[in-house]
Structures are given as structure tokens and as C-alpha cells.
Amino acid sequence: MVFNDKVVIITGATGGIGAESAKHFARLGANMCLVDLDMSKLEELKKEINIGEERLILKECDVRHENLVKEYVDATVEKFGKIDIFVNNAGVEGEVAPISMTESENLDFVLDVNVKGAYFGLKHVLPVMYENKFGSVINVASVAGFIGSPGLAPYIASKHALIGINKTAALESAAYNVRVNAVCPGPVDNNMMRNIEKKASPDAPEAVKEGFIATLPMGRYASNEDVVNTILFLASDLSEYLTGTAHRVDGGMGAK
Numbered sequence: 001m002v003f004n005d006k007v008v009i010i011t012g013a014t015g016g017i018g019a020e021s022a023k024h025f026a027r028l029g030a031n032m033c034l035v036d037l038d039m040s041k042l043e044e045l046k047k048e049i050n051i052g053e054e055r056l057i058l059k060e061c062d063v064r065h066e067n068l069v070k071e072y073v074d075a076t077v078e079k080f081g082k083i084d085i086f087v088n089n090a091g092v093e094g095e096v097a098p099i100s101m102t103e104s105e106n107l108d109f110v111l112d113v114n115v116k117g118a119y120f121g122l123k124h125v126l127p128v129m130y131e132n133k134f135g136s137v138i139n140v141a142s143v144a145g146f147i148g149s150p151g152l153a154p155y156i157a158s159k160h161a162l163i164g165i166n167k168t169a170a171l172e173s174a175a176y177n178v179r180v181n182a183v184c185p186g187p188v189d190n191n192m193m194r195n196i197e198k199k200a201s202p203d204a205p206e207a208v209k210e211g212f213i214a215t216l217p218m219g220r221y222a223s224n225e226d227v228v229n230t231i232l233f234l235a236s237d238l239s240e241y242l243t244g245t246a247h248r249v250d251g252g253m254g255a256k
Contacts, residue, residue, distance in 0.1 A: 001236055004029035007080040008235070009072065011063060011121060012090035014041040016190025017140060019048075020224035021087050021231055026051045028232075033057040033076040035090070063090045063117030066124075073124040082132050085235045086125045088118050089140040091158075093192050096151040096199035107154045114158035115165075122169050126178065135178040138234045139166045140227075143186045143250050151200060159184075163246050170244030179243040181234045186250030187212045189221035217252030 012018040013034035022034055026049040034056070036042050042058040049056075057079055076083055094110035095103070103109050117194070118139060128136025142150065145159035164180055170180040187193050189212040193212075197205035213219060227249050233239055248254045 001232055002028055003085070003235070006030045006084040006235075007032075007034065007076065007082050008085040008087065008203060009033045009076055009083055009121075009125065010089060011035040011061075011072075011117070012085040012140075013028045014038065014045050015089070016188060016192065016224045017185070017227050017231075018087070019045055020228045023049050024228055025085075025111060025235075026055075026234060028126075030085070031055045031080050033059060033072060033079075034059050035059045035063075035072050037062055063120065064112040066120045069117070069120040070124050073121075075127065075149045077128055082181070083125055083128045084135060086121065086129075086135070086137045087140065087231060087235070088121045088125075090117050090121075091140065091192075092155075093152070093196050094154045096196065098151060099153045102153060109152035110229060114155070115161045118129070118162055119165060122165070122180075124156065126169065127174060129178045130173070135173075135176075136235050136239075137178070137180040138231050139163075139167065139169075139180070139182040140231075141166065141182040141184045141246060143184050143247065143248055145182075145184055146248075146254065152196075166246060167244050174198075174224075174243055176194050179234075179239070181239070181242055181244070182246040183227060183230045183234065184246050184248045184250070185222055185227045186248070186253045188218065188224060188227060190224055193221065215256075216250070217255065219251040222249055222251060235245045247256075 014036045039060040061068045142159040145163040166182040197208040
């Protein structure tokens with residue numbers, strides 16, 4: 001689990017899983033391009049990880065726009081000459097509503113970020129990895145890619161789509177020695193779950209949390225670090241024969 005001189009791109013870098021990933025990759029020696037919507041939050045994260053300018057790029061980007069995705073990829077290659085690891089993490093939960101009451105704007109927003117944003121990242125990162133005959137992509141999907149969940153149809157659809165894209169990208173990339181895998185967290189104790197809890201029940205978010213926890217055999221939400229440990233494994237040479245896989249980090253939820 002050493003990443004000295006490896007080049008890592010992390011999208012959604014200031015969120016719970018993204019920021020935890022950045023901290024671990026920085027500690028383990030990686031050079032990084034950190035991508036997110038808000039430059040002020042990226043600057044705050046930069047202070048936390050405390051690595052020099054020679055090892056870091058910050059890129060403000062709305063991943064729904066392919067030209068902006070291409071910009072963060074081009075900037076990474078221009079500075080570091082390669083991309084070894086891509087943590088394709090940017091994502092949103094959207095609103096909580098039944099299908100019959102879903103606003104089209106919400107559907108578009110979730111699919112544009114979670115599907116098109118991830119797709120554009122793959123479209124522009126993979127050719128760089130193919131040229132170098134090396135790379136590991138970790139698509140951050142969800143257990144939502146395996147199940148249904150009332151009120152979250154756009155999010156569920158987006159993660160089912162991402163797992164399908166993950167499989168196809170793995171098949172297209174294997175001949176280039178590029179691996180593509182997904183990590184699929186269950187509920188994680190971070191802001192995304194806080195948002196879902198509040199949107200599901202504004203007056204009783206704690207009851208929603210208790211309901212989620214009741215479905216988890218291990219009796220707690222995952223921590224950001226629980227998820228990042230799997231990301232690090234999939235990024236490392238320890239997983240060099242894994243591709244096209246989707247790893248549930250869900251405290252036993254999927255075993256039921």
C-alpha cells in the first residue's frame with residue numbers, strides 16, 4: 001500500500017469518501033489532482049493534507065460538462081505525464097420522492113452527475129492509461145446498484161448504470177493492462193446520508209437513520225475510512241488480477 005510517484009485523480013474530492021481518499025493517498029506518497037465543484041473547499045482540503053505544490057493540482061469542475069472533465073485530465077497529464085489511478089467518485093443523491101412525484105429536473109441532475117460525469121471521466125482518463133499500458137480505475141458506485149429503494153429511483157438508476165459501465169470498461173481495458181473495478185458502499189456516516197435522512201423525514205431524521213442501521217448486520221453505518229480501505233486495495237498492486245468487479249462495503253447488508 002505504497003503509492004510513491006503514482007498519479008491519482010479523485011473527483012468529488014471534498015466529500016466524505018473523496019476527502020478521506022485524498023488524505024490517505026497523500027500520506028502514502030501519491031501525486032494528486034483533486035477535482036470538485038468548489039475551489040474554496042479544495043483549498044481547505046489542501047491545508048489538511050499538507051503536501052507541496054509539486055505533488056498537487058486543484059481543479060474546480062462540474063463533471064456534467066465534458067469539456068471541463070477533459071480539462072482536469074489534460075492538466076494532470078501536463079503536470080505529471082501520466083495517470084495511474086482514477087477514483088471516479090463525484091456523485092449526488094438527489095431528492096427523495098416516489099417515481100410518480102419525481103421532478104424531471106431532479107432526474108436529469110442525478111443522471112447527469114452520476115452517470116454522464118463518471119462516463120466522461122472514463123472517456124478521457126482511459127486513453128491516457130492505455131498509452132502507458134497501466135492503470136487502475138475505481139468507480140464509486142453503491143449498494144444502490146444492486147437493489148431498489150423507495151423514494152430514490154434516480155439515484156438507484158444511476159448506480160445500476162454505473163455498475164454496468166464498470167463491467168464494460170473493464171472488458172474494453174483488460175488488453176491494455178488497465179483494471180476497472182467498483183466499490184459499492186452501503187450507508188456511510190457522512191453528509192450524503194445526513195441529506196438522505198433529512199429529505200426522507202425532515203422532522204425525524206434520526207428515526208430514518210435507526211431504520212437504516214436496523215438493516216445492517218454489523219449494526220452501524222460504514223465510516224469513510226471503511227470505504228477508502230477498499231479503494232486503496234483496488235488501487236494497489238495487491239489487486240492486480242481483479243477487474244470488472246463490484247465490491248460491497250455494506251456491513252453484511254447484501255448477505256441477507
